Amino acid sequence: MTAAALIAILVGMALLLLRAFIGPTLYDRILAVNSFGTKTVLALGLLGFVMERPEFLDIAITYALINFVSTIAILKFFRYRSFQVPLVRRGQGGNADG
Amino acid sequence: MAYFLGLVLALAAFWLGMSGHNTPLILSLGGISVLATSILAYRLDIIDREGSPYVRLVGFLLYFPWLAKEIVKANLTVIRACVKADLDIAPALVKVKTICKSDLAKVTFANSITLTPGTVTVEIEGDKLLVHGLYEQDSQPEAFVEMDLRSARAIDGKGAAA
Amino acid sequence: MAELLANIHGLWEVVRFPLGAFMCLAGSLLCLVGTVGVLRFPDIYTRLHAASITDTSGAALVLIGMMLLSPGWLVISKLFAICVFLFLTSPTASHALANAAHTAGIQPVIGRVGSSDAEGEDA
Structure with missing residues (x-):
């Protein structure tokens, strides 16, 4: 049954690749890649359970972190066309915290 | 200081939850990595109410x-x-x-x-x-x-x- | 009393594997549903809603199912860490994506979208 779950997730990943190919805008593609990453985390965990080697979960944790950072980095790059811009706006907008 | 201690405790708990090895060598390596991470966080100046929101x-x-x-x-x-x-x-x-x-x-x-x-x-x-x-x-x-x-x-x- | 606890524990050991496998399957099917939504919906903002099914209920069900299947506490703590990461990072990524699309000037589709407006991208 875990194998069936793994296959369902893999089918979902293949369908997401379709969205990444045809997505009309850049943001559709980034959304597809981000969702693909979440599914990869789940697929890695399930693969560990199917192969009865739960050590795969370490890779899944790392992938969860890298997926988030890469999404933010890609978005930042396409917004400013550079990685050299600070994202933090200190002292502007919002209430500074006490 | 309380935020710093909270960060160290959270990092140590996280490390113990990830590792599962209890030999002295691995434990001391874990302690060193927790300390290094805390020092890096201190240098980044992110240890404040938002950096370790354990009070809430x-x-x-x-x-x-x-x-x-x-x-x-x-x-x-x-x-x-x-x-x-x-x-x-x-x-x-x-x-x-x-x-x-x-x-x-x-x-x-x-x-x-x-x-x-x-x-x-x-x-x-x-x-x-x-x-x-x-x-x-x-x-x-x-x-x-x-x-x-x-x-x-x-x-x-x-x-x-x- | 101890016998009762032992009985409950034995029953739990029998029940948790089918239950965990079923939850994994249900979660992965929800991921599939979210993917179908990503393929069907008309614009980026509505696709984000479909993707958030995968991020919340699908991921949570699969991870809880794997927690039930897991052989020891170490694996449970790792799965819990993944769960916390996903629940903290997925809304942030979604918000960053929506904000970037909004800043780039992509206008959302507003108002009722009938079946006649759906593109032929149906999976």
Whole structure:
């Protein structure tokens, strides 16, 4: 049954690749890649359970972190066309915290 | 100092949860890595109320079950919209005013809205949030009042939501 | 009393494997539903809603199912860490995506979308 779950997730990943190919805008593609990453985390965990080697979960944790950072980095790059811009706006907008 | 200790404790707990080895060598390596991470965080100047928000953990833990219930309810709506044979959605953009004062409470509120399927926070400007909803009738500003109140109470304490 | 506890424990050991496998399967099917939504919906903002099904209920069900299947506490703590990461990062990524699309000037589709407006991208 875990194998069936793994296959369902893999089918979902293949369908997401379709969205990444045809997505009309850049943001559709980034959304597809981000969702693909979440599914990869789940697929890695399930693969560990199917192969009865739960050590795969370490890779899944790392992938969860890298997926988030890469999404933010890609978005930042396409917004400013550079990685050299600070994202933090200190002292502007919002209430500074006490 | 309390924030620093909280960060060290959280990192140590995380390390122990990940490692599972108890030989002295591995444990001392873990201690060194926890210390190095704490020093790096100190140099980055991110050890403050937002960097280690453990004081409000109790309020947040009380808030989370209610949020989970909302997430399940909203999930059913969106799943129905996804699998229905004919596409029947009515997207809308609404402006929501929040009563949250601190940035942390605003982040909690906006993340709660985004985490609930069917609503996404598009922009935060001062105390106004621009929210995109999948169904116009479900995403009126009144629908977010209770979530706003609860997240403000969870993070800012009881006095903020009076 | 001890016998009762032992009975409950034995029953739990029998029940948790089918239950965990069923939850994994249900969660992965929800991921599939979210993917179908991503393919069907008309614009970026509505697709974000469909993707958030995968991020919340699908991921949570699969991870809880794996927790039930897991052989020891170490695996449970790792799965819990993944769960916390996903629940903290997925709304942030969604918000960043929506905000970037909004800043780039992509206008959302507003108002009722009938079946006649759906593109032929149906999976």
